[in-house]
Amino acid sequence: MLYQPHLLKNFRFEKSDLPSDEKKQLISQLSERLGKLQLQVQKDKLPVLVLVEGWGTAGKGSRIASMIRSLDPRFFEVISVSSPSAEELAKPFLYRHMKNIPESGKFIFLDSGWMDESIRAMQSGELSEEEYAHRLEDIRIFERQLCDNGYLLVKLFLHISKKEQDKRINDLLSHADTRWRISEHDLQQNRQYEQNINDFDEYLQATHLPYAPWQVIDSSHRKQSDIDCLTALCSCIEAALEQKQAGVPLGAQENSAQKSFPLIKMPLLDEVALNQEMSRKEYKKQLKFYQKKLRKLHNQIYRWKIPVILAYEGWDAAGKGGNIKRITSALDPRGYKVIPVAAPKPYELARHYLWRFWQNLPKRGHIVIFDRTWYGRVMVERLEGFCTESDWKRAYTEMNEFEQQLTDWGAIVLKFWIQIDKDTQLKRFEERQNTPEKQWKITDEDWRNREKWDEYEQAVNEMLQKTSTSYAPWHIIESNCKYYARIKALRILTETLENAIDQAQSRK
């Protein structure tokens, strides 16, 4: 049944009086209904994420087994979410959950997920009260972003009484072959059943969202709970397919757009002076100075475990590649990665547009440099019509939220817009065209994009206004003179790292 405040605490477990045979038949029918729905899910490209949470021994595995019975292995995967690994612990909390979201047209069944993990962390004191409140907010954002981007999120909580849990634990413990199924955590949860009821109720209430509501399943009886899970899943899918076919968005949409962020006022691109110059001699001197500094700072950010994310955007031929190279050549190759961002691969395109960026976040103490970024959403995808108007309009908020999650985690997020004027681009395009070794760097697409310079400029201006936040600011790097641009980027990077390390040291 749909969640309502304190539902678990006041729950009335009830035995249905349907005869066993009729239950069996009902399960068969529901299973068949789901089997047919999977083809429509596939056809309509609906991604379906089924999150199964609940008490230990409540039967999460058996319920998932019953839901997948009629599904084709090509269309679903079951993921058993265990404690985070060392690698996952070195990434933000949502990293490993974002990793598991389905491709469009497919199902993922999660055997517990971010609810279980977060409540455990709160109960163990690993998260303070304040951090836990923050965590709940992160989860709401995560779930809203999924639904806004067309995901169907079905959230089931399997509920059993203390008495029932006692009995199941004892049964499993009494056989050598099933003893491993009971973990220390299950025992502890059982001992503190009442406290857990309260914690679960609090969590369910805090994350019971209109577009991703919780359904509580009475799991005392096997067949009855199979019926309830299958019914919930089928109804949710049918409703989502109907909404999708009618063009009604699955998520919250308008609400999220009203969120406000601490924005920094940015100039318009045509207000940016581009007459800076730097001589080769001065450049060589400063390059040596800053690269030496950066080399040292790289050791320090590793020592202080600070993750660094550097985002490069800019006009074609603005000099992003060369600029990045001057940074990486001062770095230990084991501590950084450059991620060249091109058009998404089919398996990337079939997921939330931020998915591929989440996959490439640095570990703590490492640097990731994105050569083009998630901002493609509000530039090329917007202008070429690769996403809807509501998609790109919503994206400013989504990207501000994304970067806030990263900086809250402790990351430095630096964004460079590499700026040149139209004449300089033309000169560089022609030079590439006329130099045999450089010809592969220039394509017809570059020329086509150039024709849309004014539209792009307008989109970039809007992006800079709406996404330059105090925690993840944009820096405009004037790059008519590449020497000047490289040194400016190095200077901003080293200054930012120095500040972060100073802060880390003073917190120590």
Add this chain to the structure above:
Amino acid sequence: MLYQPHLLKNFRFEKSDLPSDEKKQLISQLSERLGKLQLQVQKDKLPVLVLVEGWGTAGKGSRIASMIRSLDPRFFEVISVSSPSAEELAKPFLYRHMKNIPESGKFIFLDSGWMDESIRAMQSGELSEEEYAHRLEDIRIFERQLCDNGYLLVKLFLHISKKEQDKRINDLLSHADTRWRISEHDLQQNRQYEQNINDFDEYLQATHLPYAPWQVIDSSHRKQSDIDCLTALCSCIEAALEQKQAGVPLGAQENSAQKSFPLIKMPLLDEVALNQEMSRKEYKKQLKFYQKKLRKLHNQIYRWKIPVILAYEGWDAAGKGGNIKRITSALDPRGYKVIPVAAPKPYELARHYLWRFWQNLPKRGHIVIFDRTWYGRVMVERLEGFCTESDWKRAYTEMNEFEQQLTDWGAIVLKFWIQIDKDTQLKRFEERQNTPEKQWKITDEDWRNREKWDEYEQAVNEMLQKTSTSYAPWHIIESNCKYYARIKALRILTETLENAIDQAQSRK
């Protein structure tokens, strides 16, 4: 220089008398040469795996930094191979190394890899002498398979003297920001320098293969070792490109084909009787019996941490899907995965053909069921010309080796050929065609394959003769009667699991 027996022990460290400026210029030239080669590597689709092993503090990171300086981030990745994670430890040794092989046309630089890991395991006693010898053989097979399948494997060992290592360790330890670079393992390696020389010499000699030789780099001096690494890399790439263009295979080819395996004599397909029958009533009874048994065994294989790999092959419409379903419906969904194998995705096609199967191996205690398998190489890929004749002829050995590695690791490997006759296939095709809900299961390709029945039958016969080994046997499942087939598969599976569990218990 190329490795020769006891080279490290008798190594003469020498300082080149080239002036520093000339070295710098030489590095520039080599770097530019490599920059040009990368475009050819990309064009000729050569995958390049650069393995950098050597002493702690020998400068692996700096050498890699110098090799990647002129490479475009789209074409390479640096992977720092650390100790295996818990997930990796639950998979066979080669799993995590296979994971890292490059796509064709790209470079991977590994900062130490299977050499470092294996020597550590031997030194710590985790591998017995016999197991270490076995490990070395596995490594030779791995490297040979890579080269046979068109990989360029460049193996560099960075050598420094004890005195030099002493000095570098002390330097790094003396600064707070670099102290983290020295691990306990580095210190121990330094204390037991002489023992390590012997272990390294032994390893290098055992894995110095004609198609993947070791190059030992004197790493006492920064610039000189940059020159040596760049020279080695450029020469290897040039030689490989030349071989590739001349159509000369990069690997050992003929040698591997002579290997013999403990084969089981298999009947020809047309000798297999297909008149078995089972009534629905008998089927229902036996299904219940075996599924109950299997459910229990699933708990036991988890308890005894036995990995299980089930490979399904068979004619179109032979009933693979339904057969698999009768197995999975007895299993806990958290302990198994079905991998439907279709045509490889672009990122799979760009790698060794076994790569995607390595990626999908079970953890210890889990079951993976492949719906179609690596045997596609000697069936569809052979008959449709998706690989060369030498590719599929070599594949029998490669697959026998692959399965041997899996069973040596402790896995059960069971292979089912689901057999029907041509008339039964026709009947089922027509039924699919005429049943609206089943039409999606039948495609033009199925009909085209049917026309090649005889060619396929010949290929299947050859496959069964050459790859039914005592450790990973084929079982022919007669499937004109699907009931009979399902029960036979369940019976073989449960019997095999029972035997394995008995053995595990008796070893205890």
